[in-house]
Amino acid sequence: MSDTNRATRVADILRLFAERGHSQYGGENVTQLEHALQAAFFAERHGASADLIAAALLHDVGHLLHALPDDAPTQGIDDAHEELAARWLAKRFGPAVCEPVRMHVLAKRYLCAIDDTYHAQLSAPSQQSLELQGGVMTDAEARALEAHPFANDAVQLRRWDDAAKVVGLQTPAMEYYAKFLAEAD
Numbered sequence: 001m002s003d004t005n006r007a008t009r010v011a012d013i014l015r016l017f018a019e020r021g022h023s024q025y026g027g028e029n030v031t032q033l034e035h036a037l038q039a040a041f042f043a044e045r046h047g048a049s050a051d052l053i054a055a056a057l058l059h060d061v062g063h064l065l066h067a068l069p070d071d072a073p074t075q076g077i078d079d080a081h082e083e084l085a086a087r088w089l090a091k092r093f094g095p096a097v098c099e100p101v102r103m104h105v106l107a108k109r110y111l112c113a114i115d116d117t118y119h120a121q122l123s124a125p126s127q128q129s130l131e132l133q134g135g136v137m138t139d140a141e142a143r144a145l146e147a148h149p150f151a152n153d154a155v156q157l158r159r160w161d162d163a164a165k166v167v168g169l170q171t172p173a174m175e176y177y178a179k180f181l182a183e184a185d
Contacts, residue, residue, distance in 0.1 A: 009181065
């Protein structure tokens with residue numbers, strides 16, 4: 001990808017978050033932007049690659065791309081934001097960014113299947129959306145996910161996603177993460 005295309009990609013993402021990132025993140029007490037920044041912050045703190053930091057930042061970008069209300073899950077609507085995000089991101093990034101984003105909901109379902117304590121750790125809105133997203137994985141579904149080349153990245157992204165709901169957490173601004181968006185493939 002040329003430097004011009006990378007710069008355009010970054011500008012498009014920054015603009016999208018500036019225009020739509022201040023909406024509430026589901027039933028949580030943070031905005032979409034705060035949630036994205038926190039997930040990226042945790043990824044960077046854990047020494048993740050630029051691709052995985054970009055994925056953490058963008059994992060819920062699908063929420064910014066649809067016109068559904070913030071309380072869609074409360075209304076029984078699964079917005080399939082992970083699929084919408086993956087399709088949008090595939091025009092801008094390769095699989096190392098897109099696949100963990102596409103799989104982060106699957107990773108929630110997977111963690112519920114393999115960890116008896118995980119479900120209880122989910123916030124109430126995440127528990128509610130879990131049911132809309134297919135519920136706990138079957139053993140066969142879990143084994144299929146484990147075989148995917150980006151499964152570990154998706155599970156790690158999911159853990160940062162779950163943690164990224166801290167009211168008032170100080171993170172770098174969106175512009176700080178532009179370097180990771182430019183570097184990611």
